Amino acid sequence: MINVALAGNANCGKTTLFNALTGANQFVGNWPGVTVEKKSGRLKKHKDVVIQDLPGIYSLSPYSPEEVVSRRYLIDGRPDVIVNVIDGTNLERNLYLTLQLMETGLPIICAVNMVDLLKKQGKRINLKKMEYLLGVPVIGISALKKTNLDVLIDMMIEEKHKEYSFPKYDDRLESALSMIEDQLRGVVSDEDLRFYAIKFFEQDDDVWGNVALDSTRRSEIEELIKTAEKVFGDETGSIVANARYDFIARIVDMSIVNEKDFVMTASDYVDMVVTNRILALPIFVLVMWLVYYISIQTIGGAGSDWVNDVLFGELVPDTATALLKSWHVASWMQGLIIDGIIGGVGAVLGFVPQIAVLFLCLGILEDCGYMARVAFVMDRIFHRFNLSGKSFIPLLI
Missing domain, CATH: 3.40.50.300 (P-loop containing nucleotide triphosphate hydrolases)
Known part of the structure; x- marks a missing residue:
């Protein structure tokens, strides 16, 4: 199998x-x-x-x-x-x-x-x-x-059993990872040494909490991490992320052949703007404001106003009142049905048009690829808080 x-x-x-x-x-x-x-x-x-x-x-x-x-x-x-x-x-x-x-x-x-x-x-x-x-x-x-x-x-x-060498990063980073591997040897399997060494260096909470290390090894790794942060002048998570991006940049530069070197596609122009280090966040704020404006202030707001003021403000209550009076229902029961049940349900359903338009807008942004670009831009920032760049969207909503 x-x-x-x-x-x-x-x-x-x-x-x-x-x-x-x-x-x-x-x-x-x-x-x-x-x-x-x-x-x-x-x-x-x-x-x-x-x-x-x-x-x-x-x-x-x-x-x-x-x-x-x-x-x-x-x-x-x-x-x-x-x-x-x-x-x-x-x-x-x-x-x-x-x-x-x-x-x-x-x-x-x-x-x-x-x-x-x-x-x-x-x-x-x-x-x-x-x-x-x-x-x-x-x-x-x-x-x-x-x-x-x-x-x-x-x-x-x-290719079931084919082996390969691991990606090699900055010499200083490789030296730190090698020393962490020495501390992990005998605790994790040899085939997992590289993975766990990087995760310990990144200060991955899941790995630090689940891998059983004695106090001596743990303190040695902590000292290695502190030394590396002083050498690089950055946090270990960012050190590894930057090393990966440097490695990727070399692959992309050497592997992609652009047959139209001096011609940029529409997607390239979009990427150049929406993932720009300076413009990315202001553009994202503007886009989310437009989503809010469309879903809450204009289209979604108009739908909610109609549901609240017309549907559950006049049509349903008036129809129910006339029907209950024709049945000679007691006044307290009429109040319970009209003001309690119909009014309560109407108060909740009044938000449906706004929520529907909001998620329609977010769905469009997801399908056109903008959300993926935002996650890519925010990943480095949110990585410092042990969060993925994707978590910014629900956090904002």
């Missing part, structure tokens, strides 16, 4: 690939103790291959239920192969998760999806060079058009 895990960012085409690989051989439920959907299935024509579709995530930091579920499955369940589905049109953002998946030491295949859309943008990815830089198998696919899926299936079976 071969267990394959599909991992990737939200909206990268992972579910489309899962449906194409499994067809009708799917099982849907919830992960134990978490209201996060669990989808698994058997590979078509290969009943001995079980595919687990992990929730869409941006990192393996345990800041959301999806990230907790994915990390526990990968570390505790240890699938035979990880197929990392990468959105080829947003390579930099997707590779951040790729590096974290590689840090687990599990066998991995990078399936670069949407290569057909990349061609329309006048770009292409040198997959051989990307494979050389990462040190893991890389294949270009189109889950929607089912391009190269047969090759991917062969790789999933053949």
